[in-house]
Amino acid sequence: MTDVFDVIVVGSGGGALTAAHLAAKAGLSVAVVEKTDLLGGTSAYSGGACWLPGSAVQQRAGNPDSTESARRYLEALLDGRAKDKVEAFLGHAPELVDALEADDGFAFEWLPFPEYFDAPGRVPGGRSIQPVKIRRDALPVEVAGLVRPPVESDRAGTAGRRTLTGGQALIGRLLAMIVRDGGTVRTGHRVTALLTDGDRVAGVRAETAAGPVELRARRGVLLASGGFEGDQVQRDQHGVPGRAAWTMAPSGTNTGEPIRAAEAIGAATDLLDQGWFCPGPVQPDGRGSFALGVRGGLIVDTTGSRYANECLPYDRFGRQMAAAPERIPSWFVFDSREGGRLPAIAMPEGDPEAHLAAGTWVRAATVPALAAAIGVDPARLTATVDRFNGFAAAGVDEDFGRGADEYDGFFAGETRSLTPLDAPPYYAARFVLSDLGTKGGLVTDANGQVLRADGTAIDGLYATGNTTASVMGPVYPAPGVPLGTAMVFASLAVRHLCAATDGGDPGTADRLPGPPALSVGGEDRRAPGSR
Template identity: 70%
Template sequence: MSGVVGAVPLQQEYDVVVVGSGGGALTGAALAAKAGLATLVLERTDLVGGTSAYSGGACWLPGSDVQQRSGLPDSTEGARTYLNAVLDRPENARVEALLRQAPRLVAELEADPLMELEWIPFSEYYDAPGRVPMGRSIQPRSIRRDELDPAVAAVVRPPVERDRAGRGGRATLSGGQALIGRLAAMVVRDGGTIATGHHVTGLRRAQDGRADTVLAEGPHGQVEVRARRGILVAAGGFEGSPERRSQRGTPGDAAWTMAPRGTNTGEIIDAAAAIGAATDWSGGGWFCPGLLQPDGSGSFTLGFRGGLMVDQTGRRYANECLPYDRFGRTMAEAPERVPSWFVFDSRESGRLPAIAMPEGDPADHLAAGTWVTAPTVDGLAAATGLDPARLTATVERFNRFAASGTDEDFGRGEDEYDTFFAGAGDPNKALVPVDQPPFYAARFVLSDLGTKGGLVTDADGRVLDTVGVAIPGLYATSNSTASVFGSAYPGPGAPLGAAMAYASLAVEDMARC
């Protein structure tokens, strides 16, 4: 029996209630519905997918048949070696659960005719033992919108540049939209309900201590829904809440986050804490340099193939080609780095030599002052308020590095990730001189793909209380939890892969109840 999607009336009880509709949430919902459990997804907005829909759809799920088919030197043991090298304090039980579950989850998803997965070349983020050359991440294949249930296709959140402009999605869903569209279609096909426009406001425990009730405000008023098997919280972090960011010392700003506007404000995490759940905010966030937009928002930016970043003193402070989270964390280390200025020249006809989502129109940036231009570096310094002598010296030093092929300050171009997006620099393709006037400077802020502090969970995705005991009936995954990776970001799709793996473990535990 097919399920439903949209602003629909709810039943009073389901087996499984999922809060959120990102990749982790819908993985859990799809597997629960497939197992014959009456499943409800509660989504706050009118569209499903959250930040996952904005993503490239990469999933860090090592050791699966997808990597083996592609001939990669990937394995569970290699991934274990890699995580042990890059994580500060590996939580062995949770890490082992992730590594054990990843290939099993991929096999289960691939067995479904609605899910097709493939390897994508995208370098992992640390030069460490166990790293796979050109990466081990996988992603769903693109799918045409008309291949999906029309009701599902109508509610998949568009790419960020279209969503922010109030435009609909494209005819072909790729990356994160493909992941969300495929998973949502699985949920509905197998009888699940995806209820949009339902803002969860609280949770309740029964007299026996079990978390069994979800309170929400929906299009038909206040509702209470009981979960017979379990509640899965997978509704993002608190990145959209200025107050919660301030309280928890999270760098950046709610205006600069990549979360869909008006979402991910952390109420569900607080609701779980109110019924006894433990929390951990130490992971901070999944950070990135953000191209400041004329409206004050930030744009996820990666793949710098030219130019240089300077702080408010006119000095470089990092390898601009670092993986985005590592660069963002370096940016957050000193107040003079937010905002920064990215200096580039005219060799790409005044376009930003990087991938920014969205980039925006250069003319709009120049009119708003988020970009400035000048015929000389001295003139650029005057337009930005930077010290002319310092900026000129910084650019000249960078150009000498480009000529020699060696970045003596930060080693730009020495790692495979540095050159993954690079163009035609010579002798080091990651080092391109800034010497073709007119010159430009774009203002950059500290953006994020979400926060990564939240509910404390165990290896089965069960939420723990403040003394470390699992709260019966309550599970969590995605950015609603304290990340298994701590402050690290191992590689492309680490947030999605972990969210999906722990969602599947949670559903397995619910099915045993």
């Protein structure tokens, strides 16, 4: 089976659907090709923060953000290797926000969330924005049913919430606009190869339950299907810390086929050992989770020693975990101040009793007994807890400065970030190094074009998000950077492919006739309310 579209978008996260929406609104025929039976990937699990500096949304909120301050912030953190792409990102971010909000189907709001480094240009309260929530019943029925549920619901096989917030709101809103404007969505399509016409990419080959299919693209293919975090072989090959079993990517996703397909036609890659890391309590089934917002307790390595400020932003703490083998696993030690619940945000946290039964959490009446139960030297752990309690009493963490930064107190309040452990019984939760995805992949230019090793662009091939080598390199500057950069370069790719053909007039595209369609397992269906 072969179908023809103007643009094929591989993947269905925030970057992918931004591209599909903008292309469809420009009058192009668009196919979104998704490997699984639900849309949104890790984007749907996220809080939906989008780091898009200098926009009207921050201005409306009275936030002291600006493009120039964001430039100073990034200059202080990045090594300057991708300066042209950073400038493209900064220049286009407010334009993208304007373009999205020009549609009645989309709206942003400012999201208070501190940035991750105390560096010049940092904005108090952060400059991240998020899509406004939307009720599920405000979306077309078939659209609402395709949005991937939150991680805790998705892993349990239960339905999502009635109101979509954060990443779910982002996916739901974008998908509804795509379908409204004539887009096609194909689920159950695992892209395995790129079709070429000479040196130009002209489509994709995908495996489906009904057999192989080919989808042809008149104007271009955009790869936005995530990284390879779900494939342990590739993680080992490239030296990515952590394990595939611990990643936050939905089950069965993000195993890197589109990246390998691009490599097969000469695409260059970079940053393949990098990820967006996070600590998280290992679940009773062995899977990882995502933790942030520590408001009590302390984290120790297998010797019973602290090694970092537990309130660090999650990627920064994850990199501390990865720096020494005795830190994976770590133990999050806490007391009963919160009734035996984890004094942090974890998604999913899991049921404490199930954790205790599985041994992923341990409970004991005293700190020495807790140490013995987790195989840590009791004297060392007792000394660590006593020293931390002394810091809590004094209000100053002399070892790692916990509580000194704006981020440290955001989730717990400045005083609660240093809370003593003195309310037995005591608990220890086994923490591992999880991730929100790999961040190394295809090398792209400022237009989102995929490049060869010699720096030339592969005609007709674009990429964004975790399919690419991140414009931020190994740094995670602020909440919403993964989504914000994915969305901006998706938009720049659509702008480039529109301008590169038909004299820059996308209205002259030879579009497919007929209604917009959703396709589950390869069978197209007319979407409710389509026009």
